[in-house]
Amino acid sequence: xxxxxxxxxxxxxxAQQTITFQEAVRIALDQNTQLRQSANQVRISEINVQSAxxxxxxxxxxxxxxxxxFGLSFDTNVGELRTTRNTRFNVNAFSSxxxxxxxxxxASLRQSRLAVESDDLRLNxxxxxxxxxxxxxxxxxxxxxEQIKVQQENLIAATQLLSQxxxxxxxGTRPVSDLYQQQANVEQAELAILQTEQLVQIxxxxxxxxxxxxxxxxxxFIVPDLTEDAFIPEDLDLTDLFMRAQxxxxxxxxxxxxxxxxxxxxxxxxxxxxxxxxFSAGAGSSFNSGIEQVGFxxxxxxNFSQSVSLSLNLPVFNxxxxxxxxxxxxxxxxxxxxxxxxxxxxxxxxxxxxxxxxLTAEKQLDVSRRQLEFREQALEAxxxxxxxxxxxxxxxxxxxxxFVQASQDEVTAKYTIFVRKRLIRxxxxxxxxxxxxxx
Numbered sequence: 001x002x003x004x005x006x007x008x009x010x011x012x013x014x015a016q017q018t019i020t021f022q023e024a025v026r027i028a029l030d031q032n033t034q035l036r037q038s039a040n041q042v043r044i045s046e047i048n049v050q051s052a053x054x055x056x057x058x059x060x061x062x063x064x065x066x067x068x069x070f071g072l073s074f075d076t077n078v079g080e081l082r083t084t085r086n087t088r089f090n091v092n093a094f095s096s097x098x099x100x101x102x103x104x105x106x107a108s109l110r111q112s113r114l115a116v117e118s119d120d121l122r123l124n125x126x127x128x129x130x131x132x133x134x135x136x137x138x139x140x141x142x143x144x145x146e147q148i149k150v151q152q153e154n155l156i157a158a159t160q161l162l163s164q165x166x167x168x169x170x171x172g173t174r175p176v177s178d179l180y181q182q183q184a185n186v187e188q189a190e191l192a193i194l195q196t197e198q199l200v201q202i203x204x205x206x207x208x209x210x211x212x213x214x215x216x217x218x219x220x221f222i223v224p225d226l227t228e229d230a231f232i233p234e235d236l237d238l239t240d241l242f243m244r245a246q247x248x249x250x251x252x253x254x255x256x257x258x259x260x261x262x263x264x265x266x267x268x269x270x271x272x273x274x275x276x277x278x279f280s281a282g283a284g285s286s287f288n289s290g291i292e293q294v295g296f297x298x299x300x301x302x303n304f305s306q307s308v309s310l311s312l313n314l315p316v317f318n319x320x321x322x323x324x325x326x327x328x329x330x331x332x333x334x335x336x337x338x339x340x341x342x343x344x345x346x347x348x349x350x351x352x353x354x355x356x357x358x359l360t361a362e363k364q365l366d367v368s369r370r371q372l373e374f375r376e377q378a379l380e381a382x383x384x385x386x387x388x389x390x391x392x393x394x395x396x397x398x399x400x401x402x403f404v405q406a407s408q409d410e411v412t413a414k415y416t417i418f419v420r421k422r423l424i425r426x427x428x429x430x431x432x433x434x435x436x437x438x439x
Contacts, residue, residue, distance in 0.1 A: 016218040021138050022436055024211055024221070028134045029433060031212040035130055038123045045116040052109040058097035065090055084290065091300075092284030102274030103267065111264035118257040125250035127433045132426045133210055135437055136419065141203040142223050143415040147196045150407045155189040157400065162186050165393070178393040185397055192404075231414050233362045234421055238355045241428055245347050248429035252347060255340045262329070262336040269329035272322040276313040282306070347427075354420065354427045361417040368406065368413040375399075375406040 019027070029035060069086040098105065162182045168174035208215055246252065285304040287296050294302065315322065382399035385391035425431040 016220055018220045018222060019211075020222045021135075021224050024138060024207070025131055025134050025433065025437075027211045027213070028130045029127060032126075032130050032210075033212075035123070035126050038119070038126045042116065042119045042123055045112065045119045048112040049109070049116055052105070052112040055098075055105040055108065058095050060095045061093070063092045063094070087289040088286065089288075090284060090286035092282060094280065094282040096278055096280035098276070098278050100275070100277040102271035102276055104271045107264045107268040107271060111261050111268065114257050114261035114264060118254045118261060121250045121254035121257065125254065125429075128250065128426055128429070128431045131431055131433045131437065132423060134207075135423060137203065137206050137210055138221070139415055139419045141200065141207060141221060143412060144196065144200040144203050145223060146411045146415070147408055148193065148200065150404060150411060151189065151193045151196050153407075154400070154404045155186070155193060158182070158186045158189045161396075161400075164387075173389065174393075181393055181397070185400075230418055231365065233365070233417065236355060236358060236424070238352065241355060241424070242348060242351050244428040244430065245351050246344070249343075249347055250429055252340070252343050252429075255336070255343050259333070259336040259340060262333040266326070266329040266333050269322070269325040272318075272325060273315055275315070278311045278313075279309070280311065281308045350427050354424050358417070358420045358424060361413065361420050365410075365413040365417050368410040372403075372406040372410045375403040379403045 066087065066089045068088075069084075162179075162185075165174055165178050165182045169176050169179045204219075204221065205215075207213075207221065208219075213219065283304070283306045285300040287299045287303070291299065379399045379402075382391055382396045386393065386396045422437055423431070431437075
């Protein structure tokens, strides 16, 4: 079954786009703003890893400068002051490398790698959430579309009864008030269809918002072919669901990795109190135009110099900066562990609520199906009694209304248990955005 929606201005003509559920998921994964921001965060973390790796490499710098002095200067060759113009030029190269920095570089690299892992896990969880949103709204759309079928069948039944009552009134076996009442019932059934179609339009508008589609576009959302097997209840165990969530929830795993990253941050802060050893080397030369007897190349050759150095830095007192950094890192580490506990508690509550909601949906489906069967029997009995004059139109109308309500309840119960059975994968962290959800 497919339900079409055209949202366009009369002056704008756009080709209709057909969208299946899997295509809707793909569109959402491509265009969701929060998901794209999470992907950007992963990229930033990867850049931080590159920067942390570069800390192990030596640096290398080249510098050069030139300048000219004008004015009086004492010429030692002739022993008198002269107005001169003296040009200087120098070039230098310098390189240094950290031999030991208190394990700061190692801790920083490990922390940045853990940040990438944590952000990756959060990104995957965000993908699962996007699928959860799309599936929830898509199934709300399906349910609303199915309700239209119920209302259309109700309109057909009401129209058929109107024809029957017209014949009864013509032969004088029913009062004309029944005819007027049934005409009103037909109009009410038509109004119910319009109201249900409005719910479909609202569900579709929510889909457009989630998918970030052009509201002026024309779309046809293809309802998945759901067999009766899709509504068969499953046996679920609360403890098993909780254990699966503990092992597979990306947000929990991401926070556990964040604890490891915070531990590296604490190690990084403590390393500031350790000695640091570095090695450096340099080379350079210079030229001075005031030395006229020696040419440019010869001066550079004569003035060439080299240097090597080994530097040991022993932190003694840095105005309690290291102590403050360690205290802050310790608080961040403690907060990271508290966040793990909070997420574990949240997961437990979510799993428990999802499990109870599923059990309730099972009962609702069973009750709604039995109620629908009884309401259908009651409606048939009311029709037969009305046909023989043993029941009033009010009684028949009430029986018809009860049957329509029972039909709507049965449709709602079917799709409620379907969505809760499928999307329980989201709460356990097993939802794979790349696999079909309705298979």
